[in-house]
Amino acid sequence: MVDLLTRLYVVATPIGNLGDISSRAVTVLGDVALIAAEDTRHTGQLLKHLGLTTPMMRLDDHSERQSMAKIVQRALGGESVALVSDAGTPLISDPGYLLVNACMEAGIEVVPVPGPSSVTTALSVSGLPTDRFVFEGFLSSKSKARREQLKALVGERRTMVLFEAPHRIEASVRALAEVFGDDRLLCICRELTKTYEQIVSRPVGELVRMLELGEIPSKGEFVLVLAGAESDTSLDADRLLRALLVEMPPARAAAVAAGLTDHTRNTLYDRAMVIKTEAD
Secondary structure, rough: OOOOOOOEEEOOEEOOOHOEEEEEEHHHHOOEEEEEEHHHHHHHHHHHHHOOOOOEEEEOOHHHHHHHOOOOOOOOHOOEEEEEEEOOOOOOOOOOOOHHHHHOOOOOEEEEEEEEEEHHHHHHHOOOOOOEEEEEEEOOOHHHHHHHHHHHOOOOOEEEEEEEEEHHHHHHHHHHHHHHHOOEEEEEEEEEOOOEEEEEEEHHHHHHHHHOOOOOOOOOOOOEOOOOOOOOHHHHHHHHHHHOOOOOHHHHHHHHHHHEEEEEEOHHHHHHHHHHHHHO
């Protein structure tokens, strides 16, 4: 038993394989007075596996504002609290930001208990540069909004990490091919650390075909790691498009630029439309 008074512990839990939980996380989850869980049923299965019976309170996107006041009061009263999500490190595309902020403002110490994260796990096996990366979370479920999100990332030079749901994975990878071109490298990580784990790194165009053929099943949880733009080529393409757009419409400018750069016509057309919109 350790002294856990007046602290909020942000505890990372396994993203699949239960053997990945740390001994420190087990100790904290067993010793705190309360666990704030995204889904008490899901966390209840983990606690059962660990042989723990710590009381839980639900804290999800819908209940965070209501639950955090009770949690802060209990912590101020001398009780320790652990925050967990369904899997991985809390707050990464999961609830908890409001609670952490409220605890800090109330003078309650917030302590990280690090561990699994699907973001860093996917990066580590992607075969893509990891010295600089950007996390974009889930893409929009609406096709138009999704394309706009991706268009804004055309010039991004850092490696990009995205989450996607199984029922949208085909549409999203197809959108990646349309916006970034068939040749942009992408690593699809499916069901990381679980029984049917699958990690495939290929040009986006090939991955579209693999999804269509069922070689990558549209089942489970997906993390996508996308290569960033090549800095020199991207910058040259932008300058070229701006010059061409003064003399010709976007479609023609994209066609001309495609013959002078390594980008596809579709990618350049999308970028030309962004440039034209900004200019207007």
